[in-house]
Amino acid sequence: MPQTPRAPHAYQSGTLARIVDGLRYGGGIGQWSWLAHRLSGLGILFFLIVHITDTFFVVFAPDWYDHTVAIYGGVWFDGHYYWPLRWAFRVAELGLIASVVFHAINGVGVILYDLWPKGSLYRKPILWTVQVAFWGIMLVTTPIVLYPLRKAPDQPAASRPAPPPAGVASVVPGR
Amino acid sequence: MTARSTGRRIRPSGGYELFMWYFMRLSGLALVFLAVGHLFIMHILNNVETINYAFVASRWTAPRTGWIWRLWDASLISLAVIHGFNGLRQVLYEYLSAGGRIVAGTVTWALTAVFIGAGGYSILMFQPDEGFIKEHPLKIERTTEISSASAPPASQPISVAR
Amino acid sequence: MLSQAELIDPQARTLTVRIKRYNPEVDEKPHWEEYKVEADGHDRVLDVIQKVKWEQDDTLSLRRSCAHGVCGSDAMRINGSNGLACKILVKNLRSDTLTLEPILGLPVLKDLIVDMKPFFDHYKSVMPFLVNDEQPPTAERLQSPAERARFDESTKCILCACCTTACPPFWGDRKYVGPAAIVNAHRFIFDSRDRGAAERLEILNDAEGVWRCRTVFNCTSACPRDIKVTQTISEVKRLLMTGNIDLDTAPSVVIGN
Ligand code: HEM
Ligand code: SF4
Ligand code: SF4
Ligand code: FES
Numbered sequence: 001m002p003q004t005p006r007a008p009h010a011y012q013s014g015t016l017a018r019i020v021d022g023l024r025y026g027g028g029i030g031q032w033s034w035l036a037h038r039l040s041g042l043g044i045l046f047f048l049i050v051h052i053t054d055t056f057f058v059v060f061a062p063d064w065y066d067h068t069v070a071i072y073g074g075v076w077f078d079g080h081y082y083w084p085l086r087w088a089f090r091v092a093e094l095g096l097i098a099s100v101v102f103h104a105i106n107g108v109g110v111i112l113y114d115l116w117p118k119g120s121l122y123r124k125p126i127l128w129t130v131q132v133a134f135w136g137i138m139l140v141t142t143p144i145v146l147y148p149l150r151k152a153p154d155q156p157a158a159s160r161p162a163p164p165p166a167g168v169a170s171v172v173p174g175r
Numbered sequence: 176m177t178a179r180s181t182g183r184r185i186r187p188s189g190g191y192e193l194f195m196w197y198f199m200r201l202s203g204l205a206l207v208f209l210a211v212g213h214l215f216i217m218h219i220l221n222n223v224e225t226i227n228y229a230f231v232a233s234r235w236t237a238p239r240t241g242w243i244w245r246l247w248d249a250s251l252i253s254l255a256v257i258h259g260f261n262g263l264r265q266v267l268y269e270y271l272s273a274g275g276r277i278v279a280g281t282v283t284w285a286l287t288a289v290f291i292g293a294g295g296y297s298i299l300m301f302q303p304d305e306g307f308i309k310e311h312p313l314k315i316e317r318t319t320e321i322s323s324a325s326a327p328p329a330s331q332p333i334s335v336a337r
Numbered sequence: 338m339l340s341q342a343e344l345i346d347p348q349a350r351t352l353t354v355r356i357k358r359y360n361p362e363v364d365e366k367p368h369w370e371e372y373k374v375e376a377d378g379h380d381r382v383l384d385v386i387q388k389v390k391w392e393q394d395d396t397l398s399l400r401r402s403c404a405h406g407v408c409g410s411d412a413m414r415i416n417g418s419n420g421l422a423c424k425i426l427v428k429n430l431r432s433d434t435l436t437l438e439p440i441l442g443l444p445v446l447k448d449l450i451v452d453m454k455p456f457f458d459h460y461k462s463v464m465p466f467l468v469n470d471e472q473p474p475t476a477e478r479l480q481s482p483a484e485r486a487r488f489d490e491s492t493k494c495i496l497c498a499c500c501t502t503a504c505p506p507f508w509g510d511r512k513y514v515g516p517a518a519i520v521n522a523h524r525f526i527f528d529s530r531d532r533g534a535a536e537r538l539e540i541l542n543d544a545e546g547v548w549r550c551r552t553v554f555n556c557t558s559a560c561p562r563d564i565k566v567t568q569t570i571s572e573v574k575r576l577l578m579t580g581n582i583d584l585d586t587a588p589s590v591v592i593g594n
Contacts, residue, residue, distance in 0.1 A: 009361055010361060010444035010445060010446050010452055011359050011361070011364075011366055011367060011444065011445040012444045012445075015270055015508075015509060018441060018442060018508040018509070019270075019505075019508055019509060021441055021508075022441060022505055022508045024417055025414075025417055025418065025441070025503065025505075025555065026416065026417035026418035027418070027503070027505075027553065027554075027555040027558070028558070030553055030554045030555065030558070031505065031553055031555055034505065034551055034552075034553040038266060038551075041259065041262050042262070042263065042266070044255075044259065045259035045260070045262070045263060048255055048256065048259055048290075049290060052252065052256075052290050052293055052294040052297075053293070055231075055294065055297050055298075056293050056294075056296070056297050058228060058231050058232075058297055058301060059296065059297050059300055059301055059302075062228040062304050062307045062311075063307070065227075065228050065231075066227045066228050066311055069223070069226055069227060070227075072223045072224055072226075073223075073224035086224075089223075093218060093223060096214075097214055097218060100210055100211060100214055101211070104203075104206070104207050104210065104211050107203045107206075107207070108203070108204070108207060110200075110203075110552055111200045111203060111204065113552045113567065113571060114200060114552065114571055114574060114575075115200060115575075117571075117572075117575065119571070120552070120554075120557075120565070120567045120568040120571045121565065121568055123554055123557070123567070141219065144219055145218065145219075148222060148224065153224075190542050190543075192542070192543060192544045192546075192548040193542055193548065193577055193578065195548075196548050196574075197578065268510070268544055269506055269509040269510045269549070270509045270510070
C-alpha cells in the first residue's frame with residue numbers, strides 16, 4: 001500500500017515577520033488605535049525618562065538646568081540661537097502633546113470597554129468619539145503651540161549675553 | 176489567592192497580572208487629570224521657552240500653593256513611571272519567551288525604582304538657590320529674549336499660572 | 338433584451354485571485370500566485386477557490402467540509418481579514434482583486450491549510466466540558482430560560498480560529514490562550530449547572546490568559562458567528578475582579594459593533 005508522504009516541514013514565520021504581516025490585517029480603525037495607543041505610550045515613556053533626568057538638574061546644578069531647557073527655545077549650549085533647533089523642538093513638543101492627548105482619550109475608551117459592563121458593545125461609537133475628540137483638541141492646540149514660531153526671539157542671537165557656565169562647558173564636547 | 180467557587184459566588188482572585196491590569200486602568204484615570212493638566216499648564220498657559228530654574232523655584236516654593244504643585248508633580252511622576260514601565264513590561268512580555276521575560280520584568284521594575292527615586296528626590300528635596308535666581312530671573316513674555324536683560328526682578332508678581 | 342449573463346447575474350465579474358501558495362516538499366517559504374476567474378455575483382469565495390482548483394491548478398490545497406458556515410474548517414485571510422470562504426459572496430467584495438492567505442500565527446502545512454493543533458491545545462487547556470461532581474438529580478439538571486440565555490452567546494462558537502488568528506497579541510505571543518479558548522471557557526463558567534468555574538478562572542488569571550487581551554476587537558470583527566467575542570472576554574475579566582458571577586443578569590444585548 002503506498003504511503004502518504006508526510007510533509008517534510010511546516011512553514012512557521014518568526015515573531016517579527018508575523019507582526020509585520022499583521023500590519024496588513026484588515027483590523028481597520030480599531031487595530032490602528034491599538035497600535036497608536038501602544039506607540040504613543042512608549043513614546044511618552046521615553047520622553048518622561050528624559051524629562052525626569054533634566055529636572056534632576058534643578059537640585060544640584062541650576063545652570064545646567066537653565067542651559068538644558070534653553071535648548072527648547074533654540075539656544076544651544078554655546079549660547080547661540082539656531083532657528084532649526086527651535087522649530088524642531090516645537091514640532092516635537094506638538095508630537096508629545098498629541099501623543100498624550102491621544103493616549104489619554106483612547107485610554108479612557110479602553111477603560112470603558114473593560115470596566116463598564118456594556119462598554120464593549122459600544123465599540124464603534126467609542127472609537128469615533130475618540131477620533132472626534134482627538135482631532136478637535138489638536139485643531140485648537142496646534143496653532144497655540146506653533147504660534148510663537150511666527151517670529152524669531154526679539155534680540156538677535158549675537159547680542160545675547162549668555163556665556164555658558166563653567167560646569168556646562170566641560171560636558172559639551174568640542175568646546 | 177485562588178478563586179473558589181461556592182455555588183453561585185466566586186471569590187475574586189488576586190494575582191500579579193490582575194493587580195497590574197487594574198492598576199493600569201486606575202492610574203490611567205488619575206493620569207488624565209495629572210498628565211493632561213500638567214501639559215495644559217506648562218505648554219498652553221505657559222510656554223516652554225519661558226521655563227527656567229527661577230520658574231521651577233517660583234512654583235515649588237510659592238508660599239501657599241507650593242506644596243500643591245509638589246504633591247501634583249510627585250504623584251504624576253510616581254504613577255506615570257509605574258504605569259509607563261509596566262506598560263513597557265507588558266509589551267515586552269508579549270514578544271519575549273520565558274527567560275527574556277524574567278530579564279524584562281526585573282529591568283523594568285529596577286528602572287521604575289530608579290526614576291521614581293530621581294524624580295521624587297528632585298521634587299521633594301528641592302531648595303531654591305536665591306543667588307542664582309537673582310542672576311537669572313523669570314522670563315515672562317512669550318517669545319521674549321532668552322537673556323534676562325528685560326525681565327523684572329523675581330520678587331515682582333508675575334503672570335505665570337501657579 | 339437582456340443577455341444570458343445579465344439574466345443570471347448582473348454583477349458577474351472577472352476576479353484576479355492572488356493566493357499565497359506553499360508546498361512543503363519544494364518551497365522554503367510561501368510565495369504568491371495569480372489566477373483569473375470569471376465569477377458570478379452570487380458565488381461564494383469558496384466557489385472561486387474551487388474554480389481555480391478544478392479548472393486551473395489542482396495542486397491548490399485547502400480545507401473545507403460543510404460549505405455552509407457550520408463546520409468552521411475553511412477559515413482563511415480574505416482580502417486582509419479573516420473569514421470563512423463559504424460565507425463571503427463575490428458581490429460583497431470591494432475590489433476585483435481577491436487576496437487569499439492562510440490564517441496568521443499557526444504553522445502553514447500547505448497552501449491555505451494550517452496546523453490547528455496549537456489552537457486546539459489552547460482550547461483544551463480551559464476544560465471545555467461540564468464539570469459537576471455533585472450527586473446527579475433523578476431527572477435532568479434543570480435550568481431556567483434566563484440561566485440558559487446567560488451563556489447563549491458563547492455556545493455559538495464553531496472553533497474556526499478566525500478570532501484567535503486575527504488577534505495582534507496572539508501574533509506576538511502564541512502561548513496566549515486566545516479569544517476562542519476564552520469564549521469556550523465563558524460557555525461553561527456562566528452555565529448555572531457547572532461547578533468548574535473556579536478552576537477555569539485560575540487558568541485564565543494569567544499573563545497568558547485573559548490579561549493578554551488588549552481589547553483590539555479584531556476577534557469580534559472576524560467572528561463568522563457574530564459572537565461578541567471581546568464582550569465575553571470582558572465578562573470573564575470582570576468576574577475575576579469582582580467574584581460576582583451574576584448569572585441572573587440579562588444576556589448581552591446586541592448593540593452596534
Ligand atoms: C493620560 C492618561 C493616561 C491614560 C488614560 C492611560 C491609559 C492606559 C491604559 C488603559 C493602558 C492599558 C492598555 C491596554 O491594556 O490595552 C495603557 C497602557 C500604556 N500606557 Fe498609558 N495612560 C495614560 C498615560 C500614560 C503615560 C503618561 C505613559 C508614559 C509614561 C503611558 C504609557 C503607557 C504604556 C507604555 C502602555 C502599554 C501599551 C500597551 O500595552 O500596548 N500612559 N495606558
Ligand atoms: S479583543 Fe482581545 S482577544 Fe480579541 S483580538 Fe483584541 S486582543 Fe485579541
Ligand atoms: S469565537 Fe467565532 S471566530 Fe472564534 S473560533 Fe468561535 S466561531 Fe470562530
Ligand atoms: S466549509 Fe464548513 S464553515 Fe466553511
